Amino acid sequence: MKRFISIQNTALFVIALASTVILAAASNFMAGFIPYHLISAGVFAMLLGMALNPLIQKLLNRVCTKDGSDGFAGGLAFVSKTILKAGIVLMGFTLSFSQVLNVGKFSLIVMSFTLVAAFGFGNLFGRLFKMNWKLSNLISAGTGICGGSAIAAIAPVIDAEDSDIAYAISATFLFDIIMVIAFPIMGRAFEMTDLGYGLWAGTAVNDTSSVVAAGYAFSETAGNFATIVKLTRTLSIVPIVLLFGYINQRTIAAQKAGTAAITADSKTNGKKSFSIAKIFPWFILAFLGFVALRSIADILVPLFFDENSIKTAAALISKISKFAFVMALGAIGLKTPFTKVAKSGVKPMIHGFIISLLVVVVSFCVQAMLGQM
Numbered sequence: 001m002k003r004f005i006s007i008q009n010t011a012l013f014v015i016a017l018a019s020t021v022i023l024a025a026a027s028n029f030m031a032g033f034i035p036y037h038l039i040s041a042g043v044f045a046m047l048l049g050m051a052l053n054p055l056i057q058k059l060l061n062r063v064c065t066k067d068g069s070d071g072f073a074g075g076l077a078f079v080s081k082t083i084l085k086a087g088i089v090l091m092g093f094t095l096s097f098s099q100v101l102n103v104g105k106f107s108l109i110v111m112s113f114t115l116v117a118a119f120g121f122g123n124l125f126g127r128l129f130k131m132n133w134k135l136s137n138l139i140s141a142g143t144g145i146c147g148g149s150a151i152a153a154i155a156p157v158i159d160a161e162d163s164d165i166a167y168a169i170s171a172t173f174l175f176d177i178i179m180v181i182a183f184p185i186m187g188r189a190f191e192m193t194d195l196g197y198g199l200w201a202g203t204a205v206n207d208t209s210s211v212v213a214a215g216y217a218f219s220e221t222a223g224n225f226a227t228i229v230k231l232t233r234t235l236s237i238v239p240i241v242l243l244f245g246y247i248n249q250r251t252i253a254a255q256k257a258g259t260a261a262i263t264a265d266s267k268t269n270g271k272k273s274f275s276i277a278k279i280f281p282w283f284i285l286a287f288l289g290f291v292a293l294r295s296i297a298d299i300l301v302p303l304f305f306d307e308n309s310i311k312t313a314a315a316l317i318s319k320i321s322k323f324a325f326v327m328a329l330g331a332i333g334l335k336t337p338f339t340k341v342a343k344s345g346v347k348p349m350i351h352g353f354i355i356s357l358l359v360v361v362v363s364f365c366v367q368a369m370l371g372q373m
Contacts, residue, residue, distance in 0.1 A: 008071060009070050009071030009074070010071060011071065012060075012070075012071030012072040012074075012075065013071040013072070013074050013075040013078070014075070015072065015075070016071070016072045016073075016074070016075025016076050016078075016079070016331075016334075017075050017078070017079060019075075019330075019334065020075075020076070020079045020083075020327040020328075020330045020331045020334070021327060023045050023048060023049060023326075023327070023330035023333075023334070024041070024045055024323055024326040024327040024330055026044075026048070027041040027042070027044035027045035027048060027326055027330065028041040028323070028326060030044050031044055039173075039177075040148070040173070040207060040209045040210075041322070041326045042148050042169070042325055042326050042329040043148075043169065043170075043173050043329075045326045045327070045329045045330035045333060046166055046169060046170075046329040046330065046332060046333040047333065048330070048333060049329070049330045049331065049332065049333020049334040049335075049336070050166065050333040050334075050336055050337065050338050050341070051333075051338075052333075052334060053333070053334055053335070053336060053337045053338075054337060056072075056334060057337075060072060073335070076331040076334055076335050077331075077335075079327050079328055079330075079331035080162070080328050080331040080332050080335065081156055081328075083324050083327055083328055083331075084152050084156070084324065084325070084328035085156065085283040086283075086324055087152075087320075087321045087322070087323075087324030087325045087327075087328065088149070088152065088153050088237075088283060088284075088287055088321075089283055089286040089287050089289075089290055090290065090317050090318075090320055090321035090324065091149065091234070091287065091290075091318070091321045092286075092287040092288065092289065092290030092291040092293075092294070093290045093291075093293065093294045093313075093314055093317045093318070093321075094231060094294070094314055094317070094318045094321070095231055095232070095234065095235060095291045095294060096291065096294045096295040096298050097291065097292070097295045098295060098298060099228060099231065099232060100232050100235060102228075107199055107202065107203060107229045107232060107233070109366065109370065110199060110203045110363055110366050110367055110370070110372075111203050111232075111233055111236065113362050113363070113366045114144055114203050114204065114359045114362055114363050114366075115144045115145070115236060115240075117144070117355075117358050117359055117362040118140045118141075118143050118144025118145075118355055118358075118359050119137065119140045119141075119144060121354070121355055121358050122136055122137060122139060122140030122143070122144075122351070122355050123136060123137070123140070125351050125354055125355065126140075126351060129347040129348070129350070129351055130347075131347060131348055131351060132164065134158050134159075134160045134161070134164055135160075135164040135167060135168060135348055136348075136351065137154070137158070137244065138151050138154060138155065138158075138160060138164055138165065138168035139167075139168045139171050139172065139348065139351060139352045139355060140355055141153075141154050141168075141240060142168050142169065142171070142172035142206055142352075143172055143175075143206055143352065143355045143356045143359055144236075144355075144359060145233060145234070145236050145237055145240060146206065146207070146208060146230065146233060146234045146237070147169075147172050147173075147176065147206035147207030147208065147210070148169050148172070148173075148207060148325065148329065149207075149208070149234065149237070149325065150234075150237055150240070151165060151168045151169055151172070152165070152325060152328060152329070153237050153241055153284075154237075154240065154241055154244050157241050157244050157245045157248060158244050158245075158247070158248045159248065162332045162335045162336040162340075163336050163340040163341045163343070165332055165336075166332060166333065166336050166341050167341050167348055167349075168348075168352075169329070170341070170349075171348060171349050171351075171352030171353070172206045172207065172352060172356070173207070174349070174352075174353075175206065175352060175353055175356040175357075176205060176206050176207050176210035177210075179204075179205045179206075179210060179214060179356075179360070180205070180210050180213045180214045180217070183197075183200075183201055183204075183205065183214040183217070183218070184214060184217040184218045187200070187201075187218050187222075188218070190373070192373055193373065194218070194219050194221040194222040194225065195221070195222070195225055195372075196367060196372055196373040197215075197218050197219075197222045197226075198215055198218075198221070198222040198223070198224070198225030198226040198229060199225065199226075199229055199367060199372055200363055200364060200367060201214045201215045201218070201222070201226040201229075202215070202225065202226040202227070202228070202229025202230045202232075202233065203229060203233060203363045204359050204360045204363040204364070205226075205230075206356070208227075208230055208231075208234075211226050211227060211230040212226070212227055212230075214226070215227060235291070237284070237287075238284055238287070238288065241284050242284065294310075294314065297310050297313075298310060
């Protein structure tokens with residue numbers, strides 16, 4: 001019997017992997033029909049997965065023996081964690097340190113203010129709304145950094161629930177749709193320059209596809225600059241992930257200690273909890289390694305090969321990275337029923353809209369003060 005369950009689990013693990021691949025491919029196909037990429041493939045995958053969740057659970061209960069569905073859950077966990085981290089690592093090759101230096105003189109000050117606004121006000125309103133701190137900060141990360149990519153990067157570090165990930169992505173996605181439509185109208189109403197508008201869109205709109213859509217809706221120059229600013233903004237994932245890794249370990253240690261007086265034994269356990277190996281998310285180190293690899297390649301490749309070869313390689317790696325993200329979001333959807341997300345109520349959605357709006361306003365005001373309009 002145990003051998004049968006083992007074989008069944010292995011088969012279900014493979015089926016789970018195949019399901020996320022099919023879901024990602026279908027989602028990319030459907031997203032291609034949406035004008036201006038208003039709905040990304042990742043959102044399609046997550047929503048489709050959530051819609052299929054009840055059916056999947058019924059099928060598993062009907063065809064599997066007791067404890068025989070662990071393989072399917074294990075496959076989804078592998079995709080939503082390991083494949084997700086692989087996608088984040090590969091994303092590093094779309095960036096370079098020279099790019100950050102070139103764009104930094106325009107964007108780093110504005111990005112610093114938007115990050116402080118996103119996480120500062122995010123925590124403030126999160127407490128006012130009595131929200132789960134993990135959900136609150138996932139929404140802030142999605143708003144302040146780069147939408148679903150930031151949410152996906154921080155989620156495993158803070159051990160976030162799948163329902164919180166789904167809700168955070170939904171909240172940032174809904175505001176992005178509004179921004180893609182409203183930003184070009186507001187940019188022209190304020191008579192912004194191409195670079196000024198590109199900086200605003202790149203620092204205030206959440207998801208990369210939405211930044212591209214909002215940027216090019218204004219002008220080609222604005223779209224190009226907005227995209228570069230957005231990619232530079234992605235690098236802020238690194239310090240934020242490290243910070244939340246530390247915060248989560250402190251929270252876990254505090255929960256273990258409880259309210260009792262700290263004994264010598266608990267002090268020892270506390271020290272173990274704060275080891276570098278526990279706090280440091282090693283996939284972020286690999287991410288930086290790929291950024292460094294791209295930076296070196298930008299210098300060396302043109303000396304021996306066609307300059308376009310590095311761009312071709314980067315485009316291919318970017319596609320693989322994005323597909324891995326879509327697979328991971330599909331897996332999260334397949335694990336998460338709509339009813340579980342609905343339990344969070346409407347307050348987190350209001351929280352997301354408030355923080356997104358504040359980031360837009362702060363970015364605009366800082367640019368105005370710096371004369372970068």
